Amino acid sequence: MPVIPLTRQPADDDASTRADTLADQAYRRLQHALMTGGLLPEQVLTVRGLADEYGVSLTPVREAIQRLVAEGALTIENARTIRVPRLDVETYREILKIRLELEPMAARTAAARMDNVEMDRLDRVVAAHLAAIHAGKAHETLSANTDFHLSIYRASQERVLVGIIESLLLRVGPTLNLLFPQYCGGLTGHEAHLRAIDALRRRDGDALAEAIREDLTEGAKFLIRLLKP
Structure with missing residues (x-):
C-alpha cells in the first residue's frame, strides 16, 4: 500500500530548534495522522518518505517512529518494514x-x-x-x-x-x-x-x-x- 502524503507543516523559524524538538514535531504529525485515520491499516511507511514530507533529516523521524512502535501504534517487520497495524x-x-x-x-x-x-x-x-x-x-x-x-x-x-x-x-x-x-x-x-x-x-x-x-x-x-x- 503506498504512502499517503501527510500535510506539510510550516517550517520552524527558530534557528535554535534542536533535534529532539524536531523529533517531537515529527511524532505529533504522525500521532495526528494515526488518530484521525490519515493512515490506513497495513499501510507501509518509510523513514525517507516521511523525512522528505516533513522537511527534516532521518534521525527525528526514526525517533518518532520508535516512540510510536513502543506505544503499539506502529510495527517494524524484518527490522526494516514500518507498518500501520490492522486491529483484530x-x-x-x-x-x-x-x-x-x-x-x-x-x-x-x-x-x-x-x-x-x-x-x-x-x-x-x-x-x-x-x-x-x-x-x-x-x-x-x-x-x-x-x-x-x-x-x-x-x-x-x-x-x-x-x-x-x-x-x-x-x-x-x-x-x-x-x-x-x-x-x-x-x-x-x-x-x-x-x-x-x-x-x-x-x-x-x-x-x-x-x-x-x-x-x-x-x-x-x-x-x-x-x-x-
Missing part, C-alpha cells in the same frame, strides 16, 4: 471496553469545565463533520470526529486520563477507515454529537457521558462486524 476483533473489543469507561469519565468532568468559546468552536466542528459526511470525504469526517471527541476530553483538564485516551485512539484510528462508506455515510454519529453539544450547553455531565457512550457503542457495532474473520 479481540484487540478492538478490549480497547473499546476501556474507552467506554474512560471517555465518558473525561466527558463528565469536561461538562463543568469547558468554556463557552470552546463550545462555540465545537458547533463549527460539528458542522464541518456533517459537511464531510455529505461530501463522502472519509479523512475529513474522521478528522472532525477526532477533534470533537478530544476537545471534550481535553477540557476535563485531567492530563493523565487524556493521555491514556490518546494512546488508545492512536491504536484504533487507522481501523476507523473501515467505517466508510456504509456507517459514516449515515447520520448516527452526527446525531450523537448534537446530543453531546446540548448536554455541554446545559452543563449536564451525566447526559454528556451518555451521549459519548452511545456514539462509541453505535460505531463499534458496525466495526466489529467488519473485523470478524
Whole structure:
C-alpha cells in the first residue's frame, strides 16, 4: 500500500530548534495522522518518505517512529518494514471496553469545565463533520470526529486520563477507515454529537457521558462486524 502524503507543516523559524524538538514535531504529525485515520491499516511507511514530507533529516523521524512502535501504534517487520497495524476483533473489543469507561469519565468532568468559546468552536466542528459526511470525504469526517471527541476530553483538564485516551485512539484510528462508506455515510454519529453539544450547553455531565457512550457503542457495532474473520 503506498504512502499517503501527510500535510506539510510550516517550517520552524527558530534557528535554535534542536533535534529532539524536531523529533517531537515529527511524532505529533504522525500521532495526528494515526488518530484521525490519515493512515490506513497495513499501510507501509518509510523513514525517507516521511523525512522528505516533513522537511527534516532521518534521525527525528526514526525517533518518532520508535516512540510510536513502543506505544503499539506502529510495527517494524524484518527490522526494516514500518507498518500501520490492522486491529483484530479481540484487540478492538478490549480497547473499546476501556474507552467506554474512560471517555465518558473525561466527558463528565469536561461538562463543568469547558468554556463557552470552546463550545462555540465545537458547533463549527460539528458542522464541518456533517459537511464531510455529505461530501463522502472519509479523512475529513474522521478528522472532525477526532477533534470533537478530544476537545471534550481535553477540557476535563485531567492530563493523565487524556493521555491514556490518546494512546488508545492512536491504536484504533487507522481501523476507523473501515467505517466508510456504509456507517459514516449515515447520520448516527452526527446525531450523537448534537446530543453531546446540548448536554455541554446545559452543563449536564451525566447526559454528556451518555451521549459519548452511545456514539462509541453505535460505531463499534458496525466495526466489529467488519473485523470478524
